Amino acid sequence: MNLNKVFENNEAWIKEKLDNDKNYFEDLGKGQNPELLFIGCSDSRVTAEELMGLGPGDVFVHRNIANMVISIDLNAMSVVDYAVDFLKVNHVVVCGHYGCGGVKAAMQSADLGILNPWLRNIRDVYRIHKNELNNIDDEEKKYDRLVQLNVKEQCVNLIKTAAVQKAIRSRGLQVHGWVFDVHTGKLIDLKIDFVKYLQDIMEIYHLD
Ligand code: CO
Numbered sequence: 001m002n003l004n005k006v007f008e009n010n011e012a013w014i015k016e017k018l019d020n021d022k023n024y025f026e027d028l029g030k031g032q033n034p035e036l037l038f039i040g041c042s043d044s045r046v047t048a049e050e051l052m053g054l055g056p057g058d059v060f061v062h063r064n065i066a067n068m069v070i071s072i073d074l075n076a077m078s079v080v081d082y083a084v085d086f087l088k089v090n091h092v093v094v095c096g097h098y099g100c101g102g103v104k105a106a107m108q109s110a111d112l113g114i115l116n117p118w119l120r121n122i123r124d125v126y127r128i129h130k131n132e133l134n135n136i137d138d139e140e141k142k143y144d145r146l147v148q149l150n151v152k153e154q155c156v157n158l159i160k161t162a163a164v165q166k167a168i169r170s171r172g173l174q175v176h177g178w179v180f181d182v183h184t185g186k187l188i189d190l191k192i193d194f195v196k197y198l199q200d201i202m203e204i205y206h207l208d
Pocket of ligand 1: 043065067097100
Protein backbone atom coordinates (compact mmCIF):
# COMPACT_ATOMS: atom_id res chain seq x y z
CA MET A 1 0.00 0.00 0.00
CA ASN A 2 1.33 3.42 -0.98
CA LEU A 3 0.74 5.60 2.06
CA ASN A 4 0.44 8.68 -0.15
CA LYS A 5 -2.94 7.22 -1.04
CA VAL A 6 -3.99 7.60 2.59
CA PHE A 7 -3.42 11.36 2.46
CA GLU A 8 -5.21 11.61 -0.87
CA ASN A 9 -8.12 9.70 0.66
CA ASN A 10 -8.10 12.11 3.57
CA GLU A 11 -8.38 15.12 1.25
CA ALA A 12 -11.26 13.48 -0.60
CA TRP A 13 -12.98 12.67 2.71
CA ILE A 14 -12.67 16.28 3.92
CA LYS A 15 -14.18 17.50 0.67
CA GLU A 16 -17.06 15.02 0.89
CA LYS A 17 -17.85 16.07 4.47
CA LEU A 18 -17.70 19.79 3.66
CA ASP A 19 -19.84 19.35 0.53
CA ASN A 20 -22.51 17.86 2.77
CA ASP A 21 -22.13 20.32 5.63
CA LYS A 22 -19.77 23.30 5.48
CA ASN A 23 -19.64 23.50 9.31
CA TYR A 24 -18.82 19.79 9.74
CA PHE A 25 -15.30 20.18 11.14
CA GLU A 26 -16.12 23.37 13.05
CA ASP A 27 -18.82 21.39 14.88
CA LEU A 28 -16.57 18.33 15.31
CA GLY A 29 -13.94 20.54 16.93
CA LYS A 30 -16.36 21.72 19.61
CA GLY A 31 -16.23 18.46 21.53
CA GLN A 32 -17.58 14.95 21.77
CA ASN A 33 -20.75 13.52 23.22
CA PRO A 34 -20.75 9.83 22.18
CA GLU A 35 -23.70 7.62 23.16
CA LEU A 36 -21.70 4.44 22.99
CA LEU A 37 -18.50 2.87 24.30
CA PHE A 38 -17.39 0.12 21.90
CA ILE A 39 -14.87 -2.46 23.13
CA GLY A 40 -13.79 -4.57 20.17
CA CYS A 41 -10.94 -6.67 18.84
CA SER A 42 -7.91 -5.05 17.22
CA ASP A 43 -8.52 -7.28 14.16
CA SER A 44 -8.33 -5.10 11.03
CA ARG A 45 -11.72 -6.37 9.85
CA VAL A 46 -13.65 -5.19 12.89
CA THR A 47 -13.93 -1.48 12.05
CA ALA A 48 -15.98 -0.09 14.89
CA GLU A 49 -17.76 2.89 13.30
CA GLU A 50 -17.96 1.65 9.73
CA LEU A 51 -19.73 -1.64 10.46
CA MET A 52 -22.34 0.26 12.50
CA GLY A 53 -22.83 2.99 9.92
CA LEU A 54 -21.66 5.61 12.43
CA GLY A 55 -19.02 8.29 12.15
CA PRO A 56 -16.74 10.69 14.03
CA GLY A 57 -18.17 11.79 17.37
CA ASP A 58 -20.58 8.85 17.69
CA VAL A 59 -18.53 6.17 19.43
CA PHE A 60 -15.81 6.05 22.09
CA VAL A 61 -13.63 3.11 21.06
CA HIS A 62 -11.28 0.72 22.78
CA ARG A 63 -9.75 -2.21 20.92
CA ASN A 64 -7.34 -4.91 22.01
CA ILE A 65 -6.60 -8.52 21.12
CA ALA A 66 -9.84 -10.51 21.56
CA ASN A 67 -11.85 -7.61 23.06
CA MET A 68 -10.86 -8.31 26.65
CA VAL A 69 -11.94 -6.42 29.78
CA ILE A 70 -9.26 -7.22 32.33
CA SER A 71 -9.42 -5.63 35.77
CA ILE A 72 -5.69 -4.85 36.01
CA ASP A 73 -5.44 -3.50 32.46
CA LEU A 74 -4.99 0.18 33.23
CA ASN A 75 -5.70 1.06 29.61
CA ALA A 76 -9.11 -0.66 29.39
CA MET A 77 -10.09 0.39 32.91
CA SER A 78 -9.23 4.04 32.17
CA VAL A 79 -11.31 3.93 28.98
CA VAL A 80 -14.31 2.44 30.82
CA ASP A 81 -14.02 4.95 33.66
CA TYR A 82 -13.68 7.96 31.37
CA ALA A 83 -16.49 6.88 29.02
CA VAL A 84 -18.94 5.95 31.78
CA ASP A 85 -18.16 8.53 34.48
CA PHE A 86 -17.11 11.53 32.41
CA LEU A 87 -18.63 11.18 28.93
CA LYS A 88 -21.71 9.51 30.42
CA VAL A 89 -22.27 7.09 27.56
CA ASN A 90 -25.63 5.30 27.70
CA HIS A 91 -24.41 2.01 26.25
CA VAL A 92 -21.28 -0.08 26.68
CA VAL A 93 -20.75 -2.76 24.03
CA VAL A 94 -18.32 -5.67 24.00
CA CYS A 95 -18.09 -6.78 20.38
CA GLY A 96 -16.33 -10.05 19.57
CA HIS A 97 -16.01 -11.53 16.11
CA TYR A 98 -16.02 -14.94 14.49
CA GLY A 99 -12.61 -15.91 13.12
CA CYS A 100 -10.86 -14.20 16.06
CA GLY A 101 -7.15 -15.11 16.01
CA GLY A 102 -6.79 -14.38 19.73
CA VAL A 103 -9.58 -16.78 20.66
CA LYS A 104 -8.21 -19.41 18.27
CA ALA A 105 -4.71 -19.11 19.79
CA ALA A 106 -6.18 -19.66 23.24
CA MET A 107 -7.68 -22.98 22.09
CA GLN A 108 -4.25 -24.33 21.24
CA SER A 109 -1.63 -25.78 23.55
CA ALA A 110 1.33 -23.68 22.51
CA ASP A 111 3.73 -21.31 24.25
CA LEU A 112 2.99 -17.94 22.65
CA GLY A 113 5.48 -15.92 24.67
CA ILE A 114 4.35 -12.44 25.67
CA LEU A 115 0.81 -13.33 24.54
CA ASN A 116 0.53 -16.09 27.19
CA PRO A 117 -0.72 -13.92 30.07
CA TRP A 118 -3.17 -12.10 27.81
CA LEU A 119 -4.60 -15.27 26.27
CA ARG A 120 -4.69 -16.91 29.70
CA ASN A 121 -7.84 -14.87 30.33
CA ILE A 122 -9.53 -16.57 27.35
CA ARG A 123 -8.36 -19.97 28.58
CA ASP A 124 -10.11 -19.10 31.86
CA VAL A 125 -13.33 -18.50 29.89
CA TYR A 126 -12.86 -21.94 28.34
CA ARG A 127 -12.37 -23.50 31.79
CA ILE A 128 -15.53 -21.88 33.18
CA HIS A 129 -17.54 -23.23 30.22
CA LYS A 130 -15.57 -26.45 29.71
CA ASN A 131 -18.56 -28.78 29.97
CA GLU A 132 -20.55 -27.00 27.29
CA LEU A 133 -17.56 -26.51 24.96
CA ASN A 134 -16.27 -30.07 25.27
CA ASN A 135 -19.70 -31.32 24.18
CA ILE A 136 -19.36 -29.57 20.81
CA ASP A 137 -17.67 -31.95 18.33
CA ASP A 138 -17.43 -29.59 15.38
CA GLU A 139 -14.23 -27.53 15.88
CA GLU A 140 -15.59 -24.48 14.00
CA LYS A 141 -18.78 -24.47 16.06
CA LYS A 142 -16.77 -24.82 19.26
CA TYR A 143 -14.60 -21.90 18.20
CA ASP A 144 -17.66 -19.73 17.39
CA ARG A 145 -19.23 -20.62 20.74
CA LEU A 146 -16.04 -19.68 22.62
CA VAL A 147 -16.12 -16.31 20.83
CA GLN A 148 -19.69 -15.81 22.14
CA LEU A 149 -18.88 -17.01 25.66
CA ASN A 150 -15.82 -14.76 25.77
CA VAL A 151 -18.03 -11.77 24.91
CA LYS A 152 -20.42 -12.79 27.68
CA GLU A 153 -17.63 -13.11 30.26
CA GLN A 154 -16.14 -9.75 29.25
CA CYS A 155 -19.59 -8.20 29.79
CA VAL A 156 -19.58 -9.77 33.26
CA ASN A 157 -16.11 -8.28 33.82
CA LEU A 158 -17.53 -4.86 32.90
CA ILE A 159 -20.30 -5.33 35.44
CA LYS A 160 -17.65 -6.06 38.08
CA THR A 161 -16.32 -2.47 37.79
CA ALA A 162 -17.53 0.20 40.21
CA ALA A 163 -18.14 2.73 37.43
CA VAL A 164 -20.50 0.39 35.54
CA GLN A 165 -22.32 -0.82 38.68
CA LYS A 166 -22.99 2.77 39.77
CA ALA A 167 -24.10 3.92 36.32
CA ILE A 168 -26.51 0.98 35.87
CA ARG A 169 -28.17 1.88 39.18
CA SER A 170 -28.11 5.65 38.96
CA ARG A 171 -28.94 6.30 35.31
CA GLY A 172 -29.79 3.04 33.57
CA LEU A 173 -26.53 2.40 31.70
CA GLN A 174 -26.92 -0.63 29.43
CA VAL A 175 -24.30 -3.32 28.76
CA HIS A 176 -24.45 -5.26 25.47
CA GLY A 177 -22.63 -8.27 24.04
CA TRP A 178 -22.39 -8.46 20.26
CA VAL A 179 -20.58 -10.60 17.71
CA PHE A 180 -19.50 -9.42 14.26
CA ASP A 181 -19.60 -12.20 11.67
CA VAL A 182 -16.66 -11.50 9.35
CA HIS A 183 -18.05 -14.01 6.83
CA THR A 184 -21.35 -12.18 6.29
CA GLY A 185 -20.80 -8.71 7.77
CA LYS A 186 -23.71 -9.26 10.13
CA LEU A 187 -23.73 -7.80 13.63
CA ILE A 188 -25.36 -10.24 16.06
CA ASP A 189 -26.83 -9.17 19.41
CA LEU A 190 -26.25 -11.92 21.99
CA LYS A 191 -28.97 -10.29 24.11
CA ILE A 192 -26.92 -10.45 27.29
CA ASP A 193 -29.21 -10.10 30.32
CA PHE A 194 -26.82 -7.79 32.17
CA VAL A 195 -29.34 -7.00 34.94
CA LYS A 196 -29.53 -10.71 35.77
CA TYR A 197 -25.72 -11.03 35.71
CA LEU A 198 -25.46 -7.98 37.95
CA GLN A 199 -27.79 -9.65 40.47
CA ASP A 200 -25.94 -12.97 40.17
CA ILE A 201 -22.52 -11.56 40.99
CA MET A 202 -23.49 -8.93 43.56
CA GLU A 203 -22.94 -11.21 46.56
CA ILE A 204 -19.22 -11.21 45.78
CA TYR A 205 -18.52 -8.24 43.51
CA HIS A 206 -20.71 -5.50 44.98
CA LEU A 207 -18.66 -2.26 45.06
CA ASP A 208 -21.27 0.46 45.00
CO1 CO B 1 -10.06 -10.92 17.10
